[in-house]
Structures are given as C-alpha cells and as structure tokens.
Amino acid sequence: MSTVMPADLDRTLLSAVTTAVRDAGATLRERYTTQARGVSLTEIVAEIHANDEAVLAVLREPLLRARPGSRWVEDELEGGALPPGEWWVADPAEGNINHVHGMPDWAVTATLVRDNQPVLTVVHLPLTGDTYTATAGGGAHHNGEPLVVSAKSDxxxxxxxxxxxxxxxxxxxxxxxxxxxxxxxxxxxxxxxxxxxxxxxxxxxxxxxxxxxxxxxxxxxxxxxxxxxxxxxxxxxxxxxxxxxxxxxxxxxxxxxxxxxxxxxxxx
The missing domain is CATH 3.40.190.80 (D-Maltodextrin-Binding Protein; domain 2)
Structure with a gap:
C-alpha cells in the first residue's frame, strides 16, 4: 500500500513527529474536563474549533519543520485525492466530539502522506499515555512494542x-x-x-x-x-x-x- 521510506530517515523523522504529537496531546489534555461543554449546536461547534486551534498552534510548525518541503492539509474533514508530493494529514483532536462531551475516546494524530499513500504516522492518546506509530515497511508499534492483527478466520x-x-x-x-x-x-x-x-x-x-x-x-x-x-x-x-x-x-x-x-x- 505504501512507498517505503529510507530506514534512517524513518527513525529520525518518526522521533520528531512523536515528540510534536505528544506535546500537542499535552495541550489537548489540559483542555479536557469530564463535564460536557456546550449546550447549543453553536456552543458545541465553538468548543470544537477552540480545541483545534489550541492544538494546531503547537503541532503544525514542528511537523512542517521536521519535513522540509511538505505541505499541510487545512481541512481535516476533506476527502479525495491530494496533489502529488508530501502532505501532513493531522487531526488535532481526533474524536473532538467526545472530548467536548467529557468522554475519554480522543487522540492527536499526524500522518505523512506521499502521493496519496500514508508513509508515517503517530497516534497519541493523552489520557492514557499510549502512543501508536507506523512507518511504511517498518512495522506498526504500540509504545515501542510490535502490533499484530487478529488471527481469526471466522x-x-x-x-x-x-x-x-x-x-x-x-x-x-x-x-x-x-x-x-x-x-x-x-x-x-x-x-x-x-x-x-x-x-x-x-x-x-x-x-x-x-x-x-x-x-x-x-x-x-x-x-x-x-x-x-x-x-x-x-x-x-x-x-x-x-x-x-x-x-x-x-x-x-x-x-x-x-x-x-x-x-x-x-x-x-
């Protein structure tokens, strides 16, 4: 599915992205409360946008700096093919609706997409400290331990x-x-x-x-x-x-x- 990145570049870039995503996660965690925020649709949307803006202020520039020449996808709800080249597809609050309703199922994600194929990703869950990473051809890991899918056949x-x-x-x-x-x-x-x-x-x-x-x-x-x-x-x-x-x-x-x-x- 993906184009393999050079192993030495993988390791260096993955470390920088992991740091950036964890730092962004700390910002999102600071904004979290177990009480729902917002009653009307307008209030809920405002809370969602405030989360995005606060996290992007921490996340965007370190990612662009880590991969010179890469570009940024502005709208996280966009779909369809991207232009050729390398793009950061990030969600500053994946599960934002859960976050503003006081639920624990949310994360910060950042993925480098090259020519419409993801080649590196970091997903961080700030409440638990869990970090999931993968590089094309380099395997997938949870807190540094390899991930393996289910062996079920039924x-x-x-x-x-x-x-x-x-x-x-x-x-x-x-x-x-x-x-x-x-x-x-x-x-x-x-x-x-x-x-x-x-x-x-x-x-x-x-x-x-x-x-x-x-x-x-x-x-x-x-x-x-x-x-x-x-x-x-x-x-x-x-x-x-x-x-x-x-x-x-x-x-x-x-x-x-x-x-x-x-x-x-x-x-x-």
Whole structure:
C-alpha cells in the first residue's frame, strides 16, 4: 500500500513527529474536563474549533519543520485525492466530539502522506499515555512494542466496527450505513458503532478488534489507521476490494483471514 521510506530517515523523522504529537496531546489534555461543554449546536461547534486551534498552534510548525518541503492539509474533514508530493494529514483532536462531551475516546494524530499513500504516522492518546506509530515497511508499534492483527478466520466470531465519518451526510449515506450495520450484525459476532475511526483502527491493528469499515473518504480519520493496520499485517482496501489510498471513496480494514468474508457482506 505504501512507498517505503529510507530506514534512517524513518527513525529520525518518526522521533520528531512523536515528540510534536505528544506535546500537542499535552495541550489537548489540559483542555479536557469530564463535564460536557456546550449546550447549543453553536456552543458545541465553538468548543470544537477552540480545541483545534489550541492544538494546531503547537503541532503544525514542528511537523512542517521536521519535513522540509511538505505541505499541510487545512481541512481535516476533506476527502479525495491530494496533489502529488508530501502532505501532513493531522487531526488535532481526533474524536473532538467526545472530548467536548467529557468522554475519554480522543487522540492527536499526524500522518505523512506521499502521493496519496500514508508513509508515517503517530497516534497519541493523552489520557492514557499510549502512543501508536507506523512507518511504511517498518512495522506498526504500540509504545515501542510490535502490533499484530487478529488471527481469526471466522467472521461469526468477529468484533467489527464502523461509524459516522462526519455530520451532515446525505440521507442515502445514512441509509447505506444502517443497512450495512444490519448485514454485519447478522454475519458477525458483535458490531461496534462509534467515533472516531482512528481509535477503532488501532484496535484492529492490535488484534483487539477484527475489522472496521466506513463509507467515507475523510482522510484524517483513515490514513493513520490504514498504515497501522497494514504494517501490523492486516488487509486494507476499498469496498470493491481494490487497494485503498487517500483517493478511495470507502474503506475496509480487516484481519487477513476475515477480509474476504467482510467484503462479501458489505457488497450489497
């Protein structure tokens, strides 16, 4: 799925990115409270934007400095192919909606995407101190220990996840999500529907979950997990079974023994 980076460059850049993401995570943790913030939609959106702005003030410049010539994707909810070259796709508060509602499922992510393929990623969970990293061809790790996907081959024994990529999707998209959840509830053991995508995908990479799908092209929620799952030995494609890239319109990541069966269920 990815273009391999030189090993010495991997190590140097990964260290710098990890430091930047952890520093950004400290800023986001300082803003966290277990009480929900905001009542009206306007207030909630304002809290979300305030989180983004505070973290980006810490995160953006160190990443651009760490990789001279790289560019920055401004809108974290964008999808579709990027222009050629190297781009930072970062989410300063992945799971921002959880953060402002006092829930613990949120993280800071930064992924270097080269020619629409993720080649390096760091995901940091500030509340627990857990850090997930991957480089193309260099494996995936959790706090420095290798990650390996599930060995399951029976979809009927699988814990599978999905979720809504962004608010305001079309009615047809919501209907498709509902139909796919029904289909997977029938075929799998348990289906977990939650946000954000990255936090489910780190579970797939670690073998704690077995598959994750999404009808979405929102890059910031998928690029980090796509590289982590691939480097942990999983299979990542679109829902036509073609290799996934940032240009793909939908997404499936699964343990190799389950991928074909999951793809079949979702091909309705």
């Amino acid at each position: 979809l009927g024994a699988a814990l599978i996840g999905t979720g809504q990529a962004r608010p305001g999707e079309s009615t047809d998209s919501f209907r498709r999500i509902g139909e796919s959840v029904t289909a997977m509830l029938t075929a799998g053991l348990v289906v977990r529907v939650s946000v954000p995508a990255t936090l489910q995908l780190i579970h797939v990479a670690a073998g704690r979950m077995d598959a994750f799908w999404q009808f979405s092209d929102v890059r910031s929620g998928l690029v980090a997990g796509a590289l982590l799952v691939t480097e942990a030995g999983g299979t990542v494609t679109d829902l036509d079974g073609k290799p996934w890239s940032a240009a793909s319109g939908d997404f499936l990541a699964a343990a190799p023994g389950l991928h074909a069966a999951a793809l079949d269920v979702l091909s309705f």
